[in-house]
Amino acid sequence: GNSVTQMEGPVTLSEEAFLTINCTYTATGYPSLFWYVQYPGEGLQLLLKATKADDKGSNKGFEATYRKETTSFHLEKGSVQVSDSAVYFCALTTDSWGKLQFGAGTQVVVTP
Amino acid sequence: NAGVTQTPKFRVLKTGQSMTLLCAQDMNHEYMYWYRQDPGMGLRLIHYSVGEGTTAKGEVPDGYNVSRLKKQNFLLGLESAAPSQTSVYFCASSYGQGNTDTQYFGPGTRLTVL
Numbered sequence: 001g002n003s004v005t006q007m008e009g010p011v012t013l014s015e016e017a018f019l020t021i022n023c024t025y026t027a028t029g030y031p032s033l034f035w036y037v038q039y040p041g042e043g044l045q046l047l048l049k050a051t052k053a054d055d056k057g058s059n060k061g062f063e064a065t066y067r068k069e070t071t072s073f074h075l076e077k078g079s080v081q082v083s084d085s086a087v088y089f090c091a092l093t094t095d096s097w098g099k100l101q102f103g104a105g106t107q108v109v110v111t112p
Numbered sequence: 113n114a115g116v117t118q119t120p121k122f123r124v125l126k127t128g129q130s131m132t133l134l135c136a137q138d139m140n141h142e143y144m145y146w147y148r149q150d151p152g153m154g155l156r157l158i159h160y161s162v163g164e165g166t167t168a169k170g171e172v173p174d175g176y177n178v179s180r181l182k183k184q185n186f187l188l189g190l191e192s193a194a195p196s197q198t199s200v201y202f203c204a205s206s207y208g209q210g211n212t213d214t215q216y217f218g219p220g221t222r223l224t225v226l
Contacts, residue, residue, distance in 0.1 A: 004154075032211045043116070043202055043217035044155070051212045089154060096210045097162055098143060099170065102154035 006103035021075040023090035031092040033073040038087045116218035133188040135203030142208030144186040148199040193225045
């Protein structure tokens, strides 16, 4: 079956630091890959996605590249802000119904 | 445009009680989903629907039932609540364009079963 593995948190950073959250996956077929973000007290919202190998998704200064050879989709941001404090979920889907398989989530805490 | 809304926001039940969680979306989405979120486990799919009048089981369907009588609403029922169903429940919806779709999530319902 499909699975997603994310680095454990919490990840604590100072403002303007570089952020990387590792995500690797196992999947049958050719998955689409997603990063969702959950701000405190809210539901999840899409941060970025990539639907085929070598695609780069980007949004709000975050980037992730679909690496088929390493089955990875690591999330990066060059300079984080306090407002980036949230839980980040890596997810994939392989079927036409769009059912998502999520990783466990990584909490990021950015301090001033 | 409210997006995806969930009712109620919080609920406390005793073991054996029943309840229904309501999800509503105003985006004319075809697909709707119910997930539960537990610490250290991410979100897991309970049931989903790919159109009005259709439902299907997800990864963890036991103890739950669903109905999609209207396109905009997706109801999740617990017939006899158990402490293991203490969780945060999220509803999501999407246009139904397959595996590249974005899912839009509601704010969640926090359920505690005593």
